């Protein structure tokens with residue numbers, strides 16, 4: 022049985038072998054041989070496909086099949102280390118629910134049939150074109166991902182927007198990194214994380230804001246532990262996370278008071294005479310205005326609004342003022358906030374005013390989430406024109422037209438709708454068809470019960486994914502089976518701007534194709550393949566991206582080939598042909614390079630900007646009906662996002678709790694009569710979740726925590742976005758907790774199964 026549409030699956034037809042279909046495709050469409058990389062014999066190097074750390078892995082092959090993985094000792098990122106997800110990278114490839122053949126659902130008869138690729142692609146194009154003709158240019162959208170290689174996401178963005186006339190497209194990177202991208206762009210003039218991982222080992226003070234690297238980026242935490250400068254570690258987090266427990270100072274501020282805290286600290290640093298005036302004068306604009314603004318954030322006000330003691334605020338300000346090398350690091354606690362951009366910029370302001378940038382052990386450093394979020398930020402052709410250009414600039418459109426040899430009139434003049442606007446567009450009936458690639462909207466978007474309802478409203482939902490069982494795939498009209506990490510090739514860009522390669526080390530199951538090949542088929546069928554005639558392989562796309570990047574802050578023209586990237590341990594952008602010439606053609610680029618060593622930023626005047634704004638109230642605050650504030654985050658090292666992959670590894674599954682859970686403070690638990698392992702019902706104004714309680718003292722009274730991995734967590738969250746980045750705020754929803762009457766274990770299991778299937 023096909024594990025798809027589990028409430029009513031009925032498979033009524035099967036299709037033939039892929040080789041026959043490809044022959045057909047080649048014969049009838051003149052497509053030529055689809056790109057299939059060589060499978061090496063003994064070992065192959067590849068960058069891990071989970072998180073943005075970008076560890077180098079060595080995959081061991083027997084008879085051309087991957088059997089095991091070891092971390093690369095010679096890779097500058099991980100230096101012989103990997104987390105559990107990396108060690109288990111190949112175990113998740115042959116899961117039973119892999120999508121192996123295109124599947125088409127007939128809504129009238131509620132049946133599913135396997136169809137040949139030709140029919141699937143033809144059906145896809147016919148339906149999308151029909152909907153566009155009937156409902157207009159807003160009626161079709163796509164949602165992409167930070168999990169596929171740069172070349173594939175660039176192809177997708179260009180195919181959809183230049184080839185198919187799909188106006189609106191966004192990626193799941195909107196959920197994790199949009200805030201950092203916008204903050205950098207506004208402050209530095211380009212989306213440019215300035216650091217290199219060596220900075221973890223070179224700092225005297227490391228300040229983590231809304232970041233829990235012990236769990237979310239464990240290899241980066243190992244880099245911190247290698248720091249021999251006896252660093253002070255400051256962790257700003259409402260929870261006493263694993264990282265906070267290891268810190269010198271845990272700054273347990275009230276949730277979402279981080280902006281006030283950062284402004285108050287800036288004032289204190291200024292009062293201590295720790296401003297680097299030479300740097301501020303030469304390399305920045307707007308400091309005097311910031312100074313005037315932060316004057317209001319007195320120590321007393323900061324202490325009152327953050328819930329911290331003035332003594333602790335003094336101590337932190339002393340650390341930031343007295344140390345030569347201070348690095349600031351942030352992740353989702355900042356990004357996933359309704360005022361995330363200004364919070365990220367308050368961190369950037371601290372680094373700029375103290376001159377902590379461009380030197381070893383310094384920087385205002387955003388750690389990315391997904392393995393290729395950085396690739397998406399630069400090249401997905403969604404929120405910015407491919408290569409970090411501007412859709413609204415005639416000059417940029419002309420440049421891209423010339424460099425990609427795409428007619429200028431094919432390039433839209435605006436970026437189209439962001440993720441939340443696409444969802445709202447479905448709600449209002451303007452978006453009728455959605456093409457979802459390697460992401461799981463029905464689970465991961467805020468207020469996910471609404472997200473599910475919206476997906477049901479669509480006339481046509483296409484899911485291109487490696488699994489048939491994701492919550493989103495289960496709602497699809499058409500599933501296009503895609504190859505996974507390790508079954509195709511391309512490049513990822515990690516958090517420190519390092520471009521590394523992913524290799525094809527395994528064959529994809531059944532008829533699954535690389536996303537690259539699927540895009541080629543669609544381009545062919547749509548009739549726009551001539552626009553992309555040069556792109557016969559991912560390496561061809563990479564060459565085009567290099568051409569686009571020439572003269573940009575992320576210039577990659579000095580990179581010679583995938584083989585070179587592999588041999589030298591990846592290359593951080595920028596690496597221009599001028600850079601390569603300057604060291605000589607036969608020498609390798611340095612493995613650790615940071616930006617802004619010359620004090621020059623990417624705004625036209627070469628200066629960074631101080632940006633700030635008064636904090637805003639939380640969109641919803643606990644009240645009598647919903648008295649708790651729900652915080653969300655990563656559960657364990659062994660879990661990844663919606664667990665579509667990590668749940669397939671028995672090893673990983675054994676390393677995280679099998680049941681969904683909520684953490685609650687002992688005082689609250691006592692008041693409600695809740696004990697550890699009691700089942701409770703958590704309700705928000707949007708939905709509910711049935712979870713096990715864990716009574717822990719790592720939270721503050723009135724706060725509860727749920728890991729993001731269980732599908733129920735986003736039943737509770739609200740779609741509230743940062744006004745600049747349009748990134749949703751996942752970490753401040755109001756909930757109440759009701760103790761569940763005891764039900765027999767078996768009945769509970771049944772109920773959870775029913776709930777997962779969306780049954781009443």
Ligand code: SF4
Nearest residue numbers: 069071072076104107
């Ligand atoms: Fe490294 Fe991240 Fe992969 Fe773990 S998941 S091995 S930290 S890249």
